[in-house]
Amino acid sequence: MSWLTNIPPKIRALVTKPDVPDNLWQQCTACEQMIFHRELDANLRVCPGCGFHMRLPAEQRLKTVFDDETWEKLELPGCVNDPLKFRDRKRYSDRLKDNRSTTGETDAIMAAEGKIGGMGAVAAVFNFSFMGGSMGMAVGEGILVAARRAVESGVPFLIFPSSGGARMQEGIMSLMQMPRSTIAVQEVREAGLPYIVVLTDPTTGGVSASFAMLGDITIAEPGAVVGFAGARVIEDTIREKLPDGFQRAEYLYEHGMVDMVVKRHDMRETLIRIIDLLTNRRSTPDMPVQSQLPPPETAETGPAE
Numbered sequence: 001m002s003w004l005t006n007i008p009p010k011i012r013a014l015v016t017k018p019d020v021p022d023n024l025w026q027q028c029t030a031c032e033q034m035i036f037h038r039e040l041d042a043n044l045r046v047c048p049g050c051g052f053h054m055r056l057p058a059e060q061r062l063k064t065v066f067d068d069e070t071w072e073k074l075e076l077p078g079c080v081n082d083p084l085k086f087r088d089r090k091r092y093s094d095r096l097k098d099n100r101s102t103t104g105e106t107d108a109i110m111a112a113e114g115k116i117g118g119m120g121a122v123a124a125v126f127n128f129s130f131m132g133g134s135m136g137m138a139v140g141e142g143i144l145v146a147a148r149r150a151v152e153s154g155v156p157f158l159i160f161p162s163s164g165g166a167r168m169q170e171g172i173m174s175l176m177q178m179p180r181s182t183i184a185v186q187e188v189r190e191a192g193l194p195y196i197v198v199l200t201d202p203t204t205g206g207v208s209a210s211f212a213m214l215g216d217i218t219i220a221e222p223g224a225v226v227g228f229a230g231a232r233v234i235e236d237t238i239r240e241k242l243p244d245g246f247q248r249a250e251y252l253y254e255h256g257m258v259d260m261v262v263k264r265h266d267m268r269e270t271l272i273r274i275i276d277l278l279t280n281r282r283s284t285p286d287m288p289v290q291s292q293l294p295p296p297e298t299a300e301t302g303p304a305e
């Protein structure tokens with residue numbers, strides 16, 4: 001028995017720490033600053049200290065994008081659960097059950113239709129907290145349903161991947177989602193509608209090898225890891241040290257894989273401007289469409305000799 005049990009409760013209360021729920025504070029993975037969770041949510045889960053972009057749950061992502069935080073959630077058809085009766089450390093069917101009860105979602109994707117800057121759009125968002133956002137049959141189906149809704153409504157299709165890649169528990173069925181999601185993108189393209197991809201941390205594996213790299217415009221969030229195989233695997237294979245910032249959004253932008261790196265706080269405005277330009281519709285007739293490009297160099301501001 002601990003000697004503490006002999007101390008009267010009132011005195012014990014003075015020396016023991018009060019119960020503080022751990023989830024009130026979150027530590028920034030980049031600068032290690034402790035941030036109050038409400039402050040973090042209010043700042044769209046961007047660290048107020050160093051600007052590090054933490055992962056954003058699907059629902060919160062939709063809130064940051066659609067007008068008045070309102071949208072119509074698309075019903076995604078159910079799929080066969082665990083077709084291979086797969087088992088690793090745990091049964092896949094049990095893993096699905098656990099993830100469904102903790103996230104409240106049926107799988108790793110959510111799709112919605114709403115308005116962005118007064119213009120219609122369909123958005124599909126990955127939920128990384130559901131089995132690492134892995135792409136199985138349900139995710140492939142979700143992309144297809146969302147893309148077809150965009151075609152039906154004649155509106156742009158936006159996708160926000162955040163995924164570790166294919167879902168190995170579904171074997172070949174999960175790999176088949178790569179061509180399947182590519183066909184979904186093709187249907188949007190054939191309808192002459194814009195397809196915009198916002199790469200969020202992380203976009204890797206089969207997801208980066210299919211629909212995520214096919215955007216008419218490819219945007220990435222700052223610091224997002226985007227690549228096919230992991231950096232360590234590549235280093236071990238080629239036996240070379242990879243450059244700093246390899247597979248990060250900024251590196252990909254410098255090497256022409258990404259069109260723009262946009263901070264989460266500027267994402268909605270950027271999407272409005274892009275949709276406006278690509279669809280040739282003005283959200284508000286008197287609002288001038290500003291170009292992202294710097295003004296052309298004149299003789300006075302040209303490079304010094």
Ligand SMILES: [Zn+2]
Pocket residue numbers: 028029030031032033047048049050051052
């Ligand atoms: Zn930070």
